[in-house]
Amino acid sequence: MSAAPPSPVIEARGLTKVFAGPRGTSVTAMRGVDLSIAADTTVGLLGGNGAGKTTTLSIINGLLLPTSGTIRVLGRDMTRERHLALARMNVSSPYVDLPHRLTVRENLTVYAHLYGIADVRGRLATVVEDLHLGEVFNRPVGKLSAGQKTRVALAKALLNDPEVLLLDEPTASLDPDTGDWVRTHLAGWRRRHGATILLASHNMAEVERLCDTVFVMKDGRIHDQGAPADLIARHGRQTLEEVFLDIARRADGHP
Ligand SMILES: Nc1ncnc2c1ncn2[C@@H]1O[C@H](COP(=O)(O)OP(=O)(O)OP(=O)(O)O)[C@@H](O)[C@H]1O
Secondary structure (H helix, E strand, O other): OOOOOOOOOEEEEEEEEEEEOHHHOEEEEEEEEEEEEOOOOEEEEEEOOOOOHHHHHHHHOOOOOOOEEEEEEOOEEOOOOOHHHHOOEEEEOOOOOOOOOOEHHHHHHHHHHHOOOOOHHHHHHHHHHHOOOHHHOOOEHHHOOHHHHHHHHHHHHHOOOOOEEEEEOOOOOOOHHHHHHHHHHHHHHHHHHOOEEEEEOOOHHHHHHHOOEEEEEEOOEEEEEEOHHHHHHHOOOOOHHHHHHHHHHOOOOOO
């Protein structure tokens, strides 16, 4: 008898999110999104501006409540028992700034205490070495370059060795060399830890390189999904960027 397949690390069923807009209007950011993400994988969330990627990540992280549908992470219902999953997760997003006046050391120390890390000094020493932050360790975060801030944000996100890491645009505004360094670091970290990464990105080459599976969102729906190579073959294209443009420019938005 074969063993039952492992349950997904992230499982969303019928997620819908309606935001209240100005003067009684509303914006539907997600329309019945289903996601099933296995452990030990890197998964990409693609979609044009306003497709619903950040909203999806925020609901998975328990920051936003869905209007309807269910979301479970690491077996926990994120609308009712997120505190039981959050210690095993982390997130990095350019939309969430670290306090500018605090130094890198102070920021990471605060987060390490928040995460309940026992050996704060030892853990900081490891992430500072891993992410090459020695030179900027005692500088205020507000005085760092975009690339340096990204590495600090990543260090914060890896402090608790998360089993699930959510990344919104992990290499936006980085030069090609720094972006490549971050991608290599993430891929190595994920392999070593057997973690699961869900990343929203507009960088198709990044997604093609890092992701085992891709979900393509448009107008709050998942329009297609699969391994990058399978999506490219299915659409009869050469690159993921061409697949993305096919879906983005399709008039009715449906496959
Ligand atoms: N707090 C909010 N209140 C009202 N509308 C919102 C809110 N957050 C997002 N929206 C709307 O929901 C839709 C989806 O936004 P979301 O930020 O999830 O898209 P996205 O795919 O991450 O876009 P981008 O690539 O531009 O970051 C957009 O129409 C956006 O204007």
